[in-house]
Amino acid sequence: MSLRGLQTFSRMIRGRRLFAAGLQCCRCRLSCHVKRHYSLLPDDVKSLRALVNPEISRIRNIGIMAHIDAGKTTTTERMLYYAGYTRALGDVDDGDTVTDFMAQERERGITIQSAAVTFDWKSHRINLIDTPGHVDFTLEVERALRVLDGAVVVFDASAGVEAQTLTVWRQAEKHHIPCVCFLNKMDKPAANLSFCIESIRQKLKANPVLLQIPVGSGKNFTGVVDLLTSQKLMWKMKSMRDDGRVFEVKALDRSDDPDLLQVVSDARTALIEQVADLDDEFAELLLTDFSENFDAIPSNKLQEAVRRVTLARKGVPVLCGSSLRNKGVQPLLDAITAYLPAPNERHHDVMRWYKDDLCALAFKVLHDKQRGPLVFLRIYSGTLKAQTALHNINRNSTERMSRLLVPFADQHVEIPSMTAGNIALTVGLKQTVTGDTIVSSKASAAAAARRAQNDSEAGKRSRECASVILSGVEVPDPVFFCTIEPPSMSKQADLENVLNCLQREDPSLKVRVDPDSGQTILCGMGELHIEIIHDRIRREHGIETHLGPLQVAYRETILHEASASDTLDRTVGERRHVVTVELAVRPVDVASVGGSCELAFTEELEGQLSAEMKEAVENGVHSSFLQGPLLGYPLQSVSTLMQRVTIEPGTSPAMVSACVSRCMLKALRLAGGQILEPVMSLEVTVGDDHLSSVLGDLSQRRGTVRDIQSRHDNKVLLATVPLAEMMGYSTVLRTLTSGNATFSLELDTYEAMNPQEQNTLLKRLSGLL
Numbered sequence: 001m002s003l004r005g006l007q008t009f010s011r012m013i014r015g016r017r018l019f020a021a022g023l024q025c026c027r028c029r030l031s032c033h034v035k036r037h038y039s040l041l042p043d044d045v046k047s048l049r050a051l052v053n054p055e056i057s058r059i060r061n062i063g064i065m066a067h068i069d070a071g072k073t074t075t076t077e078r079m080l081y082y083a084g085y086t087r088a089l090g091d092v093d094d095g096d097t098v099t100d101f102m103a104q105e106r107e108r109g110i111t112i113q114s115a116a117v118t119f120d121w122k123s124h125r126i127n128l129i130d131t132p133g134h135v136d137f138t139l140e141v142e143r144a145l146r147v148l149d150g151a152v153v154v155f156d157a158s159a160g161v162e163a164q165t166l167t168v169w170r171q172a173e174k175h176h177i178p179c180v181c182f183l184n185k186m187d188k189p190a191a192n193l194s195f196c197i198e199s200i201r202q203k204l205k206a207n208p209v210l211l212q213i214p215v216g217s218g219k220n221f222t223g224v225v226d227l228l229t230s231q232k233l234m235w236k237m238k239s240m241r242d243d244g245r246v247f248e249v250k251a252l253d254r255s256d257d258p259d260l261l262q263v264v265s266d267a268r269t270a271l272i273e274q275v276a277d278l279d280d281e282f283a284e285l286l287l288t289d290f291s292e293n294f295d296a297i298p299s300n301k302l303q304e305a306v307r308r309v310t311l312a313r314k315g316v317p318v319l320c321g322s323s324l325r326n327k328g329v330q331p332l333l334d335a336i337t338a339y340l341p342a343p344n345e346r347h348h349d350v351m352r353w354y355k356d357d358l359c360a361l362a363f364k365v366l367h368d369k370q371r372g373p374l375v376f377l378r379i380y381s382g383t384l385k386a387q388t389a390l391h392n393i394n395r396n397s398t399e400r401m402s403r404l405l406v407p408f409a410d411q412h413v414e415i416p417s418m419t420a421g422n423i424a425l426t427v428g429l430k431q432t433v434t435g436d437t438i439v440s441s442k443a444s445a446a447a448a449a450r451r452a453q454n455d456s457e458a459g460k461r462s463r464e465c466a467s468v469i470l471s472g473v474e475v476p477d478p479v480f481f482c483t484i485e486p487p488s489m490s491k492q493a494d495l496e497n498v499l500n501c502l503q504r505e506d507p508s509l510k511v512r513v514d515p516d517s518g519q520t521i522l523c524g525m526g527e528l529h530i531e532i533i534h535d536r537i538r539r540e541h542g543i544e545t546h547l548g549p550l551q552v553a554y555r556e557t558i559l560h561e562a563s564a565s566d567t568l569d570r571t572v573g574e575r576r577h578v579v580t581v582e583l584a585v586r587p588v589d590v591a592s593v594g595g596s597c598e599l600a601f602t603e604e605l606e607g608q609l610s611a612e613m614k615e616a617v618e619n620g621v622h623s624s625f626l627q628g629p630l631l632g633y634p635l636q637s638v639s640t641l642m643q644r645v646t647i648e649p650g651t652s653p654a655m656v657s658a659c660v661s662r663c664m665l666k667a668l669r670l671a672g673g674q675i676l677e678p679v680m681s682l683e684v685t686v687g688d689d690h691l692s693s694v695l696g697d698l699s700q701r702r703g704t705v706r707d708i709q710s711r712h713d714n715k716v717l718l719a720t721v722p723l724a725e726m727m728g729y730s731t732v733l734r735t736l737t738s739g740n741a742t743f744s745l746e747l748d749t750y751e752a753m754n755p756q757e758q759n760t761l762l763k764r765l766s767g768l769l
C-alpha cells in the first residue's frame, strides 16, 4: 500500500497542479517571487512524502472561530479557493461550501461539525478546522481548540465583539492559543474599524495590534494598506463575478489621498510604539539602530516582533477584509503563516516524555457507512504509520489502525505515514472515543510514565502534570432531554447501535434509559442539538424515530441539615446480611453551575472500614446523589457525613450500598427538597423599533434584564432567563421582530425555584396539572 496511497495522492496533486498552473498568482504577477507550491513539485515518491509530511516549522494547525454568521465558512471557502484546492467559490447562501458538507449544514447554512481541511499556502501546510458558532455546539469548538496551535477569530465589522465571540475567546485563552483577528464584512455600510478595535480592547480585554487600514468604506471598500510595508493592496473588481484572486500591490506615494497618507502614517507610528512597548528586543533595536528615525525600521523586523508579541499572547494582530466580496483573504493567509505558531513552538509536556515515540490525541470521531469509524488524531510526537497496532491509554486496549488519510473535508487521500505536528484521519480504530490518547504500545506508555515520574520527583512538575494522558475535552452537562422511540420494537437494537455511534462522535450527547419506564432518553445541549441528532438518525441511518416533548434538566438540593439512621436485615438464600448506617446531610454553598456534592467519613469510621466496604458506602452515597428525592434529578451542593456503619460478618457490599442509599433518601427527605432550575444568560440584538416588544415578552418569561447597550442603530439586551421559558424562543423572536433580531443563549447558573413555581412544576410533572 505504501505506494498506492502516494500514487493516489500524486494523481490528485497533478490534477490540482494543472489547475493551479492555469491560474494567475496574485502576488507573483505583481511583485514578489513567491511560487505556487505544487507547480514546483517533481513526480517522484520522495518529494511526495515531503509534501505529505512537511517540515514541522511549516505546519500551522489553525481554527477559525467566531459568533454565528460572522463569516467563518465564507472566509474558509475563500482560503481554499485561493490556495488552489477548490475550483469554484463556494457560497453558504447557495449551500455549496466544502467545509459544511453535512446535508443539514447545507440546508441550514450553518456549521454543525468541525471539518478538518488540509491545504498549502506559500510553502506552508495549513490544517484548518472550521468551528461552529452556535452555542449548542460549543463542545465542537472546545474539541478543535484542544488540538490547535493558533486561531483566526472572525468578526462582523459592523457588530464588533458579540456574545459567542466572547465565549470562544475565553476558550482560546484557556488553551493559551495565539490568535489573529479578522474584521470581516468591511463592505457593510455600518462597518466600523475603531468601534471593533475598542470592543476587542474593552470586551475581550485583549491588546489589538492593528496591521492594516481599510481603503474606502461600505460599498466602496476596495482594499487595505499594510502598515508594516506601507503598501496598498487593492482589489479592482471588474465585475460582480470577479473572484478577487488578482489584486494590486503598490507602495503608497504622494499621489495618494493625503487624508489616507496621514491616517497610515499615524497608525504606523502607533503600531511601532505599541510593539516596542510589548517586545523588549524590538524596543532595543529601535533605540539603538533606528533612534533617529523609527519609521525606517525594516518591515521584516517589525513582522518578527509582531510574531513574538502574538506568540506570547501579549497582543493580537488585527486585519480587515470582506470575504463575501473576495477582498483581504490572501493577506489573512499570509498572516496565518507569519504570526501563528508552528506545532514545535507550542509547549506540550508529553512531547518531552514521549520523545520520538508516538503520542496522539483523538479529537473527533465520525462514522462512515463504508469505512466504519474515522478518528481524527493530532500527532504530538513520533510517527503514525498505517497498518500498525496502536495502544489506547484511556481504554487500556490495543487495536489495529488499517489506513491513514489526509482529510480534505469529505474527501480523504490515503498515505503511508504521518509525522508529529500533523492532523491525521485513521480508519480501523473501533474503540477510540473523542479525548483518548493513542500511543504505539503499552511499553512506550510505561516508559513515558517513568520519565514523567522522574520529572515530578525532580520537582520540575507537579504530580498532576506528570500524567501521561493528554487532558481530554471537558464535556458540559446537558440541559435538555427528551424520550426517543424507534418506529417499532424490531428497530430498537438498530437505534441503540446508532445512538452508540453518535455518542462516540459527540460526547455532549448523553443517552440513558429511564429506570422506571424503560424508555430511552436523549440529553443534549439545546433544542437545535437534539433536533439535529433526530435528523441525522433519519437521514444517515434511515430510522424514523419519535421524540417526546423536550424537557429541562433540573437539579435538586436540600434546604436544611438532617440526620438519619437505617438498618437493613435481609436473608438471601442461606446468607444473612445485616448493616446499620447513621449519616447526616447538609446543604453547602450553591456554587453556580459546578456545585458538586461531597462525601466525608468521621475519623473513627475511616479507620474501621475495609477498602471494599468503604467503596460500597461511597457507591451507595453517589447513586443517591444521582437521583434527588423530589423528582429524581441529580443533586447539587449537598454534603454528606458518614457517622456510623456497622456491618455483620457475611454481609455483601451490595447490601451495604443498598442500605446507605435507603438511609440517604430518608435523610434527604427530612432535609426538605429544593428544585434548582437552569438559568441562561441571554443576549438579544434588536433594532430600536422592536425593543419594547422583546422586553415585554421577556418579562412574561420570568426574565431579568441586566443591561441594555447601544450598538450602532441596534440595542443589545443582556438578560438572564430560566431555560424552561425559552422553548421555541427563536420562532417567537422572529415573529416579534419580523426577523430583525438575533440572540444567543448560554447556561449561566442553576437557581432555586420559588415555592409557588416549584409546586406548579411538581404537580405538572406528576400529572396533576
Ligand SMILES: Nc1nc2c(ncn2[C@@H]2O[C@H](COP(=O)(O)OP(=O)(O)OP(=O)(O)O)[C@@H](O)[C@H]2O)c(=O)[nH]1
Residues within 6 Å of the ligand: 066, 067, 068, 069, 070, 071, 072, 073, 074, 075, 092, 093, 109, 110, 111, 112, 132, 133, 134, 184, 185, 186, 187, 188, 321, 322, 323, 324, 325
Ligand atoms: N456583507 C457581507 N456578508 C458576508 C460576508 N461574509 C459572509 N457574509 C454573509 O454572512 C452570512 C453568514 O456567513 P457564513 O460564512 O455562513 O458565517 P459563519 O460564521 O460560518 O456561520 P455559522 O457557520 O452559522 O456559524 C452569509 O449570508 C454570508 O453571505 C462579507 O464579507 N460581507
